[in-house]
Amino acid sequence: MDSSEAVYNALKEAEIDFIVSLPCINLGKLLEMVECDPEIIHVPVTREEEGFGIAAGAYFGGKNTAILMQNSGLGNSVNVLASLYELYKIPILMIISHRGTQGEPIIAQIPMGKATPDILKVLKIPYFNPKTSEEAFKTIKKAWDMAKTNGSGVAILLEISYW
Amino acid sequence: MERIEAMKIITESLNDELLICNIGFPSRELYSVKDSNTHFYMLGSMGMASSIGLGLALSQNRRVVVFDGDGSILMNMGTLATIYNQNPENFILVVFDNECYGSTGSQCTYAKTVDLGKVAKAIGFEKTFCFRDTIEFEQILKLKGPVFVHVKVDPGNADVPIIDLSPEDIKNRFIHEINKNRSF
Numbered sequence: 001m002d003s004s005e006a007v008y009n010a011l012k013e014a015e016i017d018f019i020v021s022l023p024c025i026n027l028g029k030l031l032e033m034v035e036c037d038p039e040i041i042h043v044p045v046t047r048e049e050e051g052f053g054i055a056a057g058a059y060f061g062g063k064n065t066a067i068l069m070q071n072s073g074l075g076n077s078v079n080v081l082a083s084l085y086e087l088y089k090i091p092i093l094m095i096i097s098h099r100g101t102q103g104e105p106i107i108a109q110i111p112m113g114k115a116t117p118d119i120l121k122v123l124k125i126p127y128f129n130p131k132t133s134e135e136a137f138k139t140i141k142k143a144w145d146m147a148k149t150n151g152s153g154v155a156i157l158l159e160i161s162y163w
Numbered sequence: 164m165e166r167i168e169a170m171k172i173i174t175e176s177l178n179d180e181l182l183i184c185n186i187g188f189p190s191r192e193l194y195s196v197k198d199s200n201t202h203f204y205m206l207g208s209m210g211m212a213s214s215i216g217l218g219l220a221l222s223q224n225r226r227v228v229v230f231d232g233d234g235s236i237l238m239n240m241g242t243l244a245t246i247y248n249q250n251p252e253n254f255i256l257v258v259f260d261n262e263c264y265g266s267t268g269s270q271c272t273y274a275k276t277v278d279l280g281k282v283a284k285a286i287g288f289e290k291t292f293c294f295r296d297t298i299e300f301e302q303i304l305k306l307k308g309p310v311f312v313h314v315k316v317d318p319g320n321a322d323v324p325i326i327d328l329s330p331e332d333i334k335n336r337f338i339h340e341i342n343k344n345r346s347f
């Protein structure tokens with residue numbers, strides 16, 4: 001089970017059937033697997049904020065929802081997470097490629113990489129930081145159960161070293 | 164006509180459509196014109212009504228109508244490209260265009276100079292309509308979506324109270340309504 005397969009298998013285990021996404025290079029293989037899965041409705045979006053809006057509608061329509069995104073997209077989504085997700089208690093599984101972490105080659109990723117955990121804390125969004133494929137597989141299923149119980153987003157931060 | 168008049172005309176022609184309504188006065192006006200379990204009043208998250216409507220349309224069979232505003236469409240214009248590409252048959256996007264941010268004191272938006280109907284056409288929407296003094300919504304309901312309905316209205320908010328439902332009540336009764344007669 002490689003790093004992308006672990007996430008994909010966990011999404012299947014959690015019965016996620018509606019995914020919105022905006023690419024990060026580290027999500028490439030996972031996005032292909034999701035796109036090829038006939039049991040998952042996959043909606044590529046133009047901005048992560050929009051993705052959270054679409055996923056909220058899909059949740060109302062009975063779907064188990066996840067977003068696949070880069071951590072920079074969290075900055076694009078702060079308002080929707082507070083004034084839609086927190087306000088109405090809507091669950092979503094947030095699979096986040098955490099750039100700006102150990103080994104980052106692009107300097108522009110560093111500031112948002114540092115800010116990411118603090119933004120999640122301020123938004124009261126629980127997050128996990130699995131380091132290995134096995135750990136990710138176990139954590140993701142639990143995270144979705146937690147999201148449903150809490151009626152909130154739960155984030156999985158996957159650092160550069162994870163992939 | 165002002166937004167509330169246009170809302171009255173359209174809601175009278177609706178049957179069991181699910182209706183997502185924009186932030187601020189639009190939701191308050193709809194609530195006072197008519198309240199229903201089929202209504203979702205979006206109390207925050209400016210710009211997201213069209214996107215929520217899209218996700219709902221893609222995840223179940225019932226027809227979805229969104230009441231949106233020009234300022235909100237301008238804030239989240241990318242979602243028009245997503246709607247067009249996802250091509251949901253059961254989706255009608257109504258934009259009440261008063262050429263201003265009505266809820267915050269009617270400051271001008273760029274919809275004064277940018278024709279949002281033309282924007283929708285340029286993106287690819289095949290079914291776009293523009294209404295000004297009369298609205299014939301029955302014909303819209305006969306169409307296969309997605310449909311973009313541009314309704315030009317005069318600025319102005321009606322003197323209507325705040326919605327006295329909690330966000331969770333709004334959500335729970337809406338989900339209950341969707342589950343009641345789900346067809347897939």
Ligand SMILES: Cc1ncc(C[n+]2csc(CCOP(=O)(O)OP(=O)(O)O)c2C)c(N)n1
Nearest residue numbers: 187189209232233234235263264265266267
């Ligand atoms: C992100 C964000 N920016 C600004 C506001 C303040 N605000 C609330 S409603 C609104 C106007 C929305 O305009 P439009 O979509 O045209 O609807 P109208 O009230 O004109 O019908 C604004 C600017 C907000 N709630 N959220």
Ligand SMILES: [Mg+2]
Nearest residue numbers: 232233263265
């Ligand atoms: Mg307006």
